Amino acid sequence: MVHTSANGAPTRITQGAPTQGGIGESTLRPDGTLKVTGEFAYASDMWHEDMLWGQILRSTVAHAEIVSIDTSEALATPGVYAVLTYDDLPTEVRTYGLEIQDTPVLAHGRVRHHGEPVAVVAADHPETARRAAARIKVEYRDLPVITDEASATAPDAVLLHENRTDPHAAHVPHPNIVHRQPIIRGDVEQARGRADVIVEGEYVFGMQDQAFLGPESGLAVPAEDGGVDLYIATQWLHADLRQIAPVLGLPEDKIRMTLSGVGGAFGGREDLSMQIHACLLALRTGKPVKMVYNRFESFFGHVHRHPAKLYYEHGATHDGKLTHVKARIVLDGGAYASSSPAVVGNAASLGVGPYIVDDVDIEAVALYTNNPPCGAMRGFGAVQACFAYEAQMDKLAGRLGMDPVEFRRLNAMSQGSLMPTGQVVDSPAPVAELLRRVKAMPLPPEQQWLVAGEDADLRQLPGGLSNTTHGEGVVRGIGYAVGIKNVGFSEGFDDYSTARVRLEAVGGEPVATVHTAMAEVGQGGVTVHAQIARTELGVAQVTIRPADTQVGSAGSTSASRQTYVTGGAVKHACELVREQVLDRGRRMFGAHHPAWATAELLLEGGKVVTDGGEVLADLVDVLGDEAVEIEQEWRHRPTEPFDLRTGQGVGHVQYSFAAHRAVVEVDTDLGLVKVIELACAQDVGKALNPLSVTGQIQGGTTQGLGVAVMEEIIVDPKTAKVRNPSFTDYLIPTILDTPTIPVDVLELADDHAPYGLRGVGEAPTLSSTPAVLAAIRNATGLELNRTPVRPEHLTGA
Amino acid sequence: MRVNFTVNGRPQQADDVWEGESLLYVLRERLGLPGSKNACEQGECGSCTVRLDGVPVCSCLVAAGQAEGSEIVTVEGLAEYARQRACGTGGCDTSAECGTSGDEARRWSAHGTDSATGEGTELAPIQQAFIDAGAVQCGFCTPGLLVAADEMLERNPNPTDADIREALSGNLCRCTGYEKIMDAVRLAAARQGEGA
DSSP: OOOBOTTSOBOOOOOSSOOTTOTTSOOOOTTHHHHHHTOSOBGGGEEOTTOEEEEEEEOSSSSEEEEEEEOHHHHTSTTEEEEEOGGGOSSSOOEEOSSSOOEESSOOSEEOSTTOEEEEEEESSHHHHHHHHHTOEEEEEEOOOOOSHHHHHSTTOOOSSSSOOSTTTTTOSSTTEEEEEEEEESOHHHHHHHOSEEEEEEEEEOOOOOOOSSOSEEEEEEOTTSOEEEEEOOSBHHHHHHHHHHHHTOOGGGEEEEEOBOOOOTTTTSSOSSHHHHHHHHHHHSSOEEEEOOHHHHHHHSOEEOOEEEEEEEEEOTTSOEEEEEEEEEEEOOSSOTTHHHHHHHHHHTTTOSBOOSEEEEEEEEEOOSSOOEEOOTTTTHHHHHHHHHHHHHHHHHHHTOOHHHHHHHHBOOTTOBOTTSOBOOSOOOHHHHHHHHHHSOOOOTTGGGTTSSSOOGGGSTTGGGOOOSSTTEEEEEEEEEEEEEESOOTTOOOEEEEEEEEEEETTEEEEEEEOOBOOSSSOHHHHHHHHHHHHHOOSEEEEOOOBTTSOOOOOSOTTOHHHHHHHHHHHHHHHHHHHHHHHHHHHHGGGOTHHHHSOEEEETTEEEETTSOEEEEHHHHHTTOOEEEEEEEEOOOOOOOOTTTOOSOOOSEEEEEEEEEEEEEETTTTEEEEEEEEEEEEOSSOSSHHHHHHHHHHHHHHHHHHHHTOOOOBOTTTOOBSOOSTTTSOOOOTTTOOBOOEEEEOOOOTTSGGGOOOOSSHHHHHHHHHHHHHHHHHHOOOOOEESOOHHHHHOO | OOEEEEETTEEEEEOSOOTTOBHHHIIIIISSOTTSOOSOSSSSSOTTEEEETTEEEEGGGSBGGGGTTOEEEOGGGHHHHHHHHHHTOOOOOOOOOOOEEHHHHHHOOEETTHHHHOTTOOOOHHHHHHHHHTOOSSOSSHHHHHHHHHHHHHHOSSOOHHHHHHHTTTOOOSSSTTHHHHHHHHHHHHHHHHHO
16 A cells, blocks of 8 residues: 555555564664775775876965966876866866856866866876876966955955856846845834844854765776766766766766765765866776875865854844844855855755744855855755854843743744745644753763762863863853754755666565665665665565666755655655556466455565455565566655745755754863763654664764864965865864764654655754854853854953 | 785785885785775874784874884774684784775675675674674774774773773764764673673
């Protein structure tokens, strides 16, 4: 029995009794053994007989005209097979981009940011390639750098991109603004009159790096048919393909892409990195070409999270009801658009947070500057807004003399509430309940550094083994935050996925094979696909095929969408396979037993059974020698664009919510912070794999912790050059920096989603940061309007 | 130059090694042992951790020539190393496979039963614990963490949480938030205790 919603999309399971290894169980990763033995083949592990190594030469300045490029010395280096510049590109298509095709494959006459690719080299040893690249002579003539809103929109500002023809060019107030999205609802001027208390704030969010551990890498192998086989770590194979093919001048079917092992992504692999360069070198030299960034290059090789300036005004009545929110969010998109327009849409539409506010006036913009390009990172525009609106909520609660959690609960949205875009939240939105739960968790003991014994355990104190304090000057603080994130691609995007499912008898056992192009980046999608197939087809054995472009697009592994959308596609394809198998069974065996025609039939334990539990046939007998295979696209509910003037529109597919409580201890003398505990409560609709769900929440929480107290790419405001492109100078949390993260998972089904599930990955990254900031404010009494917090912000030194 | 050392119990020889090559590069690109990872090549992330004459080191910071004559254990040899430690015997013969070719990668497919049963693959207790506890997501930090955690449990079979955090503080993980890694090490320690 398949339950189907009005638009024909299947929604819920009814496959009888739970199948062992099916959904809802914490089954283990199918790639786990390979990953713990070192055999799992990541992109940087690829190897091919006679392969060459590719190396990119990147600009040493942020904004300059290229006067000349001399490659002769590089080409003359023994071991070098090719040196390519813009002039060597094979077709007229020489730019690419996720939303706007504005990014040069190799710089043409001008570089717009520090680290922009200028030339590529192929050589027989990576060091030879590096040295040859260093011998390329590039003469630059400096141009003035644009680094912020004032310099970007000055009347005489140099335009980052002249003669724009992209869809946003017509409505932006200045050509150095990528996209502008207002959200206007009600009448803020009038609502302000009702406010008893008004608080304003200006907030700064630093530039965060995804810092996935597996560096950008891939192997391009030229094929006999003139095409190329590309083994690559990415988040969306088909989006890469769409951008690569026209630059190479090849039809898409001559570029065969296979996902190799992906060492994390977090948004940083949505844009192309070395894909086109490796293919160009392979096609030019006729040899396989491997490219692997080192960590230094990786900091230049992908977009970052948009740094932001946020200006907020909130009003409330004496009894604690929000009257209005007015906000302006300025995101720095850097030199190229990447996914800036969509980030703007998110920041604007989610800019109020999970609260009921009738009167809203928000404007979000993304700038073109000479800073590093910014685009997708876990949380995608919602993160920056959450940092600011949650600081405002605490400020308001303080002014009203209310408990910050109670104040939030009083204004929390719930199912049926209206977003400021006019969209009705039509599935559970347990904001108040998540706050209640996270507050109800037991607190870690006071002076926990003494718990182990009489002497202070330095490792439990701010400053740790640096032996900076034994507890003197250490003050505890507690802070709360909650956030709202959209799930799936928004604003009218055709956000589909494709799954191919095959069911056959192998060695006397029914085996299901699932083939999708979903990028497994660590999140565990492969685990969940196998669980879905077991549940829907009642089999034990499931094989997950490697992701490649031999099957239809799965869409991106981003926006917390893959379990929903590709999981939905796998479920849908399984249901179609099941129907076909049952039809075959009815034809073959229907005459033997009337239940074939009259009963609800299920697939369980490798058998066809009635809903009453009677076994009608072995699946193996129904399948015989003939496999059943179906490839099918699947779509969630459509969305629509936001109105360009008012921001009104049913723009999002689904919302997800998480709340955090942070407990910190601050050495107020030295400004050192130790986060003691970071508790999270999140609604996941349905936990298909509880172990993986917890892992996602803890991982997302930790990335939020990082940008609260340590992570920031420092860009010199005078030169727009990156000053800390290494793990020595860009710090991500270690196991010593990371506290225990108790997780409370709520499962309130969204009836529109497969199994009622709700995308999990991003929401915990939102509220983690403002919760930590709130806790530090609670400990120190300081205002702290920027993140990350540094010691000098706490000591005033 | 030529470099000779023992990797996972087997004598290895690498020829035409450029003097600037790291031990990590020679393991990954010349000896077909890509299990040790290259996340930073700056000695900051620990993903390339191997045992060099018993001591955990970042193999990216060891010049290949410095390893001349040494005994090296990588993640590929961890199961055998742990087995022999448990048996208290010496000498082993773990063979090194050649690197991962594009062709092999194309044929790779995950099997639903791989991890659940560990069929056909002998694992060290710490490896099994990482799988069981959900400590593996993208897995790029995993080899280095396994080598480091195994070494810690060898020295300190009953670590406190603070001991675990201190011992693993040189190994970055970006996916898990470390909670499941803590679980895995506690689990391995507990199982080790039961088995003793």
